[in-house]
């Protein structure tokens with residue numbers, strides 16, 4: 047999926063920060079903090095590492111992303127691609143939610159490196175991209191895109207990157223529609239609410255992907271994105287599969303333990319993305335209410 051070259055981006059929409067390297071992470075505290083915070087957040091894309099800490103805060107300056115003005119910039123630069131994806135997601139959900147009788151509120155968004163302070167505590171890039179319900183903001187570490195390819199075997203590509211942004215945006219939609227509050231996110235396993243919340247976010251990402259090339263920028267009237275190619279759809283599915291719990295467990299430990307799943311299997315994640323992509327509605331995407339996953 048590539049951007050229409052003349053699309054106008056609103057880069058003031060996304061903050062960027064560069065955290066210090068002195069964040070206290072590691073040891074027992076880091077693990078404990080991760081467990082505590084991951085139940086609060088629990089919605090980071092990977093939940094892989096010992097990355098969240100309640101240790102001392104580091105000073106951090108945030109500013110708007112610079113140099114992202116057009117779709118051509120988004121086609122060339124990874125941070126501008128986050129901006130463009132977010133602009134497109136804003137445009138889509140600002141009309142799709144009211145059309146379904148729900149109120150829309152824009153999420154905050156920040157691109158970070160190394161570490162970041164959030165309403166849910168401090169996080170490092172070891173956590174991967176995540177959404178924080180407490181400040182209704184998503185936090186994207188673009189370095190994770192390299193991990194997706196090199197560590198998790200995704201095919202990469204722009205739509206794979208945008209799937210990550212759209213998934214986190216999906217958690218925001220769950221938050222503002224009340225779905226997040228309905229979930230008991232303390233459990234794990236293939237049928238747990240934790241997994242259902244993740245699969246719903248994948249489905250919501252699919253809903254956006256289906257409509258991204260037709261929903262216009264409210265300012266210019268031009269859609270941000272061109273129609274998807276089959277290769278780009280394959281990239282998004284490859285990214286969804288790469289962050290499946292079974293794939294990650296197999297890669298990390300050589301075995302698969304479904305009782306520990308928090309995000310769903312590779313197959314489930316692809317399947318739920320496709321539910322949204324093939325025309326599913328908000329109700330169709332509600333994996334919390336689904337009889338089978």
Ligand SMILES: [Zn+2]
Nearest residue numbers: 089090091244
């Ligand atoms: Zn998630």
